[in-house]
Amino acid sequence: MSFDYINALLKKPTSRTPIWIMRQAGRYLPEYRATRAKAGDFLTLCKSPELACEVTMQPIDRFDLDAAILFSDILTIPDAMGLGLYFMEGEGPKFRNPIKNLKDIKKISTDLNNDLSYVFDGVSTIKKSLNNRIPLIGFSGSPWTLATYMIDGGGRVFASTKKMLFNDPEALHLLLMKLTQSVIAYLNQQIVSGVDSVMVFDTWGGVLSAHNYLDFSLYYMAKIVKGVKAQHPNIPITLFSKNGGKYLTHIADTGCDGVGIDWTVELYQVQQEVGNKVAIQGNLDPAVLYATPEVIEREVQKVLSQFKGDTGYIFNLGHGITPDVDPENVKVLVDYVHTFSKECR
Numbered sequence: 001m002s003f004d005y006i007n008a009l010l011k012k013p014t015s016r017t018p019i020w021i022m023r024q025a026g027r028y029l030p031e032y033r034a035t036r037a038k039a040g041d042f043l044t045l046c047k048s049p050e051l052a053c054e055v056t057m058q059p060i061d062r063f064d065l066d067a068a069i070l071f072s073d074i075l076t077i078p079d080a081m082g083l084g085l086y087f088m089e090g091e092g093p094k095f096r097n098p099i100k101n102l103k104d105i106k107k108i109s110t111d112l113n114n115d116l117s118y119v120f121d122g123v124s125t126i127k128k129s130l131n132n133r134i135p136l137i138g139f140s141g142s143p144w145t146l147a148t149y150m151i152d153g154g155g156r157v158f159a160s161t162k163k164m165l166f167n168d169p170e171a172l173h174l175l176l177m178k179l180t181q182s183v184i185a186y187l188n189q190q191i192v193s194g195v196d197s198v199m200v201f202d203t204w205g206g207v208l209s210a211h212n213y214l215d216f217s218l219y220y221m222a223k224i225v226k227g228v229k230a231q232h233p234n235i236p237i238t239l240f241s242k243n244g245g246k247y248l249t250h251i252a253d254t255g256c257d258g259v260g261i262d263w264t265v266e267l268y269q270v271q272q273e274v275g276n277k278v279a280i281q282g283n284l285d286p287a288v289l290y291a292t293p294e295v296i297e298r299e300v301q302k303v304l305s306q307f308k309g310d311t312g313y314i315f316n317l318g319h320g321i322t323p324d325v326d327p328e329n330v331k332v333l334v335d336y337v338h339t340f341s342k343e344c345r
Helices: 004-009 030-039 042-047 049-062 076-083 102-107 113-130 143-152 159-167 169-193 210-231 245-252 267-274 286-290 293-304 327-344
Strands: 085-088 092-095 136-141 197-202 237-241 258-260 279-284 313-317
Touching: 004 197, 004 313, 030 042, 030 049, 042 049, 042 085, 049 113, 049 327, 076 085, 076 113, 076 143, 076 169, 092 143, 102 169, 113 136, 113 169, 136 143, 136 169, 143 159, 143 169, 143 197, 143 210, 159 169, 169 197, 169 210, 197 210, 210 237, 210 245, 237 245, 237 279, 245 258, 245 267, 267 279, 279 293, 286 293, 286 327, 293 313, 293 327
Parallel strands: 136 197, 197 237, 237 258, 258 279, 279 313
Antiparallel strands: 085 092
């Protein structure tokens, strides 16, 4: 197995800068679109271990990536809680039974892993297919991010979620605690099934004010870190809050191993601020992949030139790859990260 990704997370020396890409198995790949069409719909694709393995492996077979990431969705937990997840083409995820009040929250079970067995079967299938070629990343959404979907059903305003935050914070804290318990059990079982590291995606943490971020988002992610480390102390954990650059020292203090950053912060500043505590992952603007190969290489240089040393850094986009990117540009990106990082050393 290539250990550069794991070594980077553990702040050990690497032979080159490792790279993987958020949403690396996705619609920008024609082979992914073909498999999704074969599945019939997105949820069927997620819930079939064999098809989930197939799409997980597609970018690994095409590009020289340093890690695979489980193909799944952050909303598997709310779906297992009985909210009736479905996807509208062009509109994203929806729930037939969204959370509306404290009564709805009290009905939710946190004992979900039996209903999520397809995810763990997918992990086992992918690990077998990888055959120790590269590490496998498992993941979950953060409690706050999951709650925003469960209450508001998506979107960008989160009016109902914030209404609950201000008018009935005890109810929201109960929901977040239940989600935290479920996420801990979920990630721990992913590890038992074979993932080599785990990541928590806090996509919507950045919509909160500073004190609400700490109280309603990071507080619960810290509990997840503690809960996973209690059972699996040697498995690296990465936390990623989109638009969370101003909270980096707080995130690093959770005990996580890695911090994901988006493109709104400068890598060298992050290294100075928290690089002695945690590994750093990021942070190329995904839109760079629309550019020419020459521009992509120039932008990679700008990112890599900010990081000094050969430990504690993983190259990634600052958020997920977009569906209309040319796969050839992804190859340029991956290959040049490796080439330039070796030249720098």
